[in-house]
Amino acid sequence: MLMCSLRRLSVAGSLLRRGWSGRVLLCHRAGMAVSVQVHPSPECLFDEPVQVRVGGLSPLQQVTMKASLSDEKGQAFHSLAFYRADEQGELDLSQCPSLGGHYTGTEPMGLFWSLTPATPFTRLVKRDVATSPLCVHIEVFDGHGTLERLPEQPLAACINERWFMKEGVRRIPVREGRVRGVLFVPPGDGPFPGIIDLYGSVGGVVEHRASLLANHGFLTLTLGYFGYNDLPKDFTNLDLEYFEEAVNLLRQHPKVIGPGVGAIGISKGADLVLSMITFLPHVIAAVSIGGCNANTLGNLHYKNITLPGLGFSIDKVKILESKLIDISEVTGNPMDEANKDCIIPIEKAEGHFLFVVGEDDKNWNTPLYARQAVQQLKENGKENYELIVYPEAGHLLEPSYFPFCYASFHRLVGHPVVWGGKMKPHSLAQLDLWPKIQTFLQKHLAKQSKL
Template sequence: MSGATPPILSVHPCQALVDETFSVVVENLPPGRPVTVRSLHQSEDKDFWEAYGHYVSDHHGTVSVSEDLSLGGTYRGKEPMGLLWSMRPVPGSRTGLRLRKVNVCAPLLVNISVYSGHENFRDIPPLVSTLVERWYMAPGVKRIEINEKGIRGTLLIPAGPGRYPGLLDLWGGGGGLNEYRAALLASHGYASLAVDYIKAAEYKTKDLQLKYFEIAFNILKEHPQVMSDRVGIIGLCLGSLIALSLAAYSTNIKPHCIICISSVLTTSSGKLIGGISEGIPERAQKTRVDENNHHIWRDVGVALLDEPSMKVEVGKINCPMLLLHGCDDQNWASLESAHEIYKMMRAAGKEHLVAKVDYPGAGHLIEPPFSPHFRATNFIPQGTKEKLIVLWGGETKAHSDAQEDSWKKILSFLQQHMYSNPSTKSKI
């Protein structure tokens, strides 16, 4: 491509939170010229992720990712954020990868480039490139490491001196300390405590008790910058089971509201105090694999729902709850669990406390918006050293739409119940 004036690539804003949209515009192209717009990110574990769309410049020599149609690539059609949500490992990468931000104090760096043509673009230098910063932690958010009373976690406090509603942030059975959702929640005005509980030295999985989470809840509640009467819980998968169990059974804490993503309703004897994994004795028999040898666990959850004694007694819950689930969840029977939760709450005369959203085509791992979709990734079950590839489910476009919509609903739900003084009816 020749010409006196080189192409101009603009990304606005070039620095933003990960849940903010951006616009990508290429100017000074020849009219009707095919180009590929590509995003490239190197993860903290040194793997490369990419997304790209094929475009044709208009009669002004301009391509706008927000307004124009992608004719092919990792996404199609008018998709303003397709360069992020359709990211996948570059060809030749290791199998079963999952992209998760570890250091929330540093941005997720994405290189946006423009290439001539639609074919073999990886083999030629880009016409123009620019670097974009995507942040989980807004300026001024404070990060505090917690290691007290047997609790290991990270507290993220919003910028400013004020007192804020609090959220106990619980991830699933993969374990580890994951801070990025808590950092993003803090960026929106919620003091958020991300807790490592699966691998906590004092509380191995088989011994895990409600007490551990009550202690973590109270650490958050007692922080001087937290509204002690406005502390809720957000949990994904196993974290949702803990949220439900605390709201139903704890006599020491009272969550102001709970958010359950891809819910788990069943455990040993219906109570968390018996340990997390003991309620799934038939795991090996109920697990199946697909044609790619990806492990599917949803049948275990379906079977356990037939055991009334293993269900958390959610009818005892008296706080508002938001249930978010993918209809193509292949990891757990979360959709069936959500319907059962609603049924049990209705039987208790408390359906007004429940807001439930089902997402057709979405899988298990409903993450913050514009995160890549992970249909199947590596997973090491607790108590083993065997690495499996677990099928989470979901179709990329539908799952990505669910992530964007569910985040809006989460923020709306929190605004309604943590900052406002609404009636107890959930309106989602």
């Protein structure tokens, strides 16, 4: 596993000043040492589960477990849950239920997926995936208390370093022709399935999902298409030839299985991958997360074809009591007569689709769009799709253990918007979805023969 280097030294110095010793703070009480440990190792990949155990407590002692981290901008996230030790004074979060706090029930990774921003409407994004982990501080406090009323000193504490690139994965910035992005190459000779990774209106290049896919054996290009380097500042007019250039660049990599590649996208990125698999013959598997069956938010051009952006009505914006904005009804219905030119003709695609829907999506009407896409394929005799629907999940379905984000700043709206979902079902949906995405991509890409 990679090492924290200078960041780790800084963290260690801070902990020593607070009275911590190495990775684990021990509290000696009545001849017993209270300890908290992460198994099988204090270092792991971000999407890997760990087992948190506490020892040295009094029989049936009530404790509060707290997790916290700071992102690269210094934004704090924290979670807590109330537990009771067993009759031997031990606590195993994979066996014992939380009695309250940010979640309840037996949730081995609850402290991680329930991490909540201290500053409202903040989304956790990992920018430096190569040289530093997200360090989750885990502390044990006597009794049950809120964040504001916890004792000054914990009984015990430790750190779980959650990395985004395993040893041997290579991160390679891409600036070739018009293509701008970052390539993640798994260790070994390959060949590997090739994947294009797209995010939505956040712009720039988002690297965390692509790096995690590389850990699982996918050679992944996270592709910028606006708001990055010398790319356009917005996506009011995009040409699909740019994405075709990226696909061909990926296909030509000597470690990529060919001749086809896959694409995964969320939000605006999701309708782009649907257009890619429809019009670009070498895209043969597409994962659409929280997407639309029509082209959205601007014109998309390809050769002599133009798909206009799906219409929207700004007067349908809802201002919630929390001063958040709900934009779920702003975007139009693709099946309305005025919008039919925006519909992506996915029935022409020869590849395979995976549609992923959070039923409580508040960004737009994803359940409706997915039903329309499936109907569109069925009416044309197509069975080349899978549909996964998660009740009470929202728009931002990320890899396993990413903290739930109910609302955050929307670049286009210029204001925090609600994304939807409820913390526990959304987080469990992410845990269920992540391996299913990998299985889908492996199924349709790994058995090809390189031409």
